[in-house]
Amino acid sequence: MGELALRSGRDPAIAAIFKDTIQAWHETLVVLVRHAQNDSFVDAKLNPDATASLVIATMSGLFMVPVANSASDRIDKALRQLESFLGLK
Numbered sequence: 001m002g003e004l005a006l007r008s009g010r011d012p013a014i015a016a017i018f019k020d021t022i023q024a025w026h027e028t029l030v031v032l033v034r035h036a037q038n039d040s041f042v043d044a045k046l047n048p049d050a051t052a053s054l055v056i057a058t059m060s061g062l063f064m065v066p067v068a069n070s071a072s073d074r075i076d077k078a079l080r081q082l083e084s085f086l087g088l089k
Contacts, residue, residue, distance in 0.1 A: 004017075004018050004021075005018060005060065005063070005064065022056065025056060026052050026053065026056060027052075029048075029051070029052035029055055029056065030048045030049055030052045033046060033048040033051045033052060034048050036086075041087075041088070042086050042087050042088065043086075043087045046086070046087075051086070054082070054085070055082065058078060058079075058082050061078075062075055062078065062079075
C-alpha cells in the first residue's frame with residue numbers, strides 16, 4: 001500500500017486507482033462504524049465519517065513505515081491508541 005501511495009504521486013493511472021481504493025475503504029469503514037455504534041461496540045457519539053478518516057490516516061501512516069526500519073512497539077502503541085479512541089477493548 002505504501003508503494004502505491006508513493007507511485008500515485010508520479011503516475012496518474014495509479015493515482016486514480018489509489019483514490020478509488022481509498023474512497024471504497026472509507027465508505028466501507030463508515031458503514032462498519034455505524035454498525036458498531038448500533039451494536040454498542042463503539043461510542044455512539046463518534047462521527048462515522050471522521051472516524052473512518054482517522055482509521056485510514058493511521059493505517060496509511062503505518063503502511064508508509066518500512067517494517068524493517070520501524071520500532072514495533074511504536075506501531076503497537078499507535079494501534080492501541082486507535083483502539084482506545086474507538087472504545088475497543
